[in-house]
Amino acid sequence: MMPSQRRMRGFGLLVCLVIVITVYMTSGASQTRTSRFYTRTQEALQSREYEQATKQRDADDVGARLKAAEKAAKVKADKKSQVFLDSVDGGASDKSVAGRVKLSQQGGDNKRVQGVATVGGGARQHHPAKSESETLEEHEVEVELNAILKKSPIIIFSKSYCPHSKKAKHILLDLYKIVPEPFVVELDQHPLGPKLQNTLAESTGRRTVPNVLIIGKSIGGGDDIQELHMSGKIIDKITTLAGSRVTEATRRESPPEMRPRRI
Template sequence: MPSARRVRFLVMVGMAVIVTTLFFTSKFGSDESRAFQDFYGKTVNAMERKRGSGGAQIIMDGKGATAVSEAKDKDGDGSVGEDDVQQAKEMAERLRAAEQRAKDQANAKAPLKPDAPSEVVGVGSSAGGQNRKLKDKEASADAKDESDPASKAEAALNELLRKSPVVVFSKSYCPYSKRAKGVLLEKYTIDPAPYIVELDEHPMGKELQAKLGEMTGRSTVPNIMVNGKSIGGSDEINELDARKTLIDKIKSMGNKRVSMKERFGKNGPKGGDQ
């Protein structure tokens, strides 16, 4: 038949296992866990007092901590030995470990607590987030523009058109371009001087020619532009020159930004604008 000490020991171990199981499976929060632990501690202490026999008296304080108040003679040898003290300590440590596991389990199941105001106030803002979104959007648009050949061609074309009020888009080997340039540059004096763009030598020549076709409806060369508008190609320039209206045409489209005169007349050089 088992001794009274072993029976009490088994009872305490069984209760510790039950408490641990209840805490792992329950959904109580930390407050309910402490209330249950207090109830359990008081019950154990009352049982010990009522039994009045040997065994470690376990006291559970309001915070759930356990302590061994005294170790009693468990083996009935008439004295409290080191084995009695050691058993009492081991029992207290097992109960404390079971209690801590139950607390951790309850805290894990409890809802998350909000951050303290000191850790929240001043961290980020909706304006900052919106500014970041706008910057990201602009950066994305810029990256798209830089990678889009059509956009790059448009930017290059606009830059060329700012070089001079009169811009001639030509190809160095094209006979029609040579004839148009001969009329404009050799027969007339134009100030500011026309800016010549040889599309076959330009790194974006094909893209520029395609963009000019979209802008002016003329996809061939030469294409003579005055203030960003086309006055035609070789045939149109020669026809205006034959009618003696080329100067008036360019000056009217130049909007007083261009001065133009014929270099030589039938009897020699001419002076002044025409």
């Protein structure tokens, strides 16, 4: 059976309609892509993406330069800090910050005199946190103390007005002949006296004066020296602790009058 003429016409009309719609849509899309509005919109979007990419690249470059500058500044600061520490330790100058001459140990080195530490004369224990936070003033006191300890095997830390100090000085300086002679430090007349006394209290366990040290080890104060003298043990004490550092330690037959000694 053949399709009717009406159906054939309807089918043909539908095909024509589809073709017209397709042509219209294709033409509209082409015109949209070539329109001025579409072109400007695309250019604006591309320009914005380019600007964002440029800003990001510039930001990355600035960050890299800042990191490089920070690294260079840190290296430079570390070098300056090392130079400063070397100069403070005595590499650049033979004088302390307060103008006092730093005495070098025999042999040309700058090692610390051992014994000034805990009671009993052990080597001083340095805590890392304390060393890192050590101020220039604390370093100056420590340098000065080590310089004093190099002046004689026996050091008498005293105060000029203290009767107990006078007693200890009289016994060690006038009643005995000791070579090298004990060195006296009058803390009340020394520019760093209070700070030296604080350091001695920390390192020897004795804050009061007199404080008599033999090779950096505290042997006590005025009463202790008098007891050693009265018991006849003072020479043995000196020779035992000082060893060959003391070349002579004898009792004077006619002791001279007490002489003031200070630095």
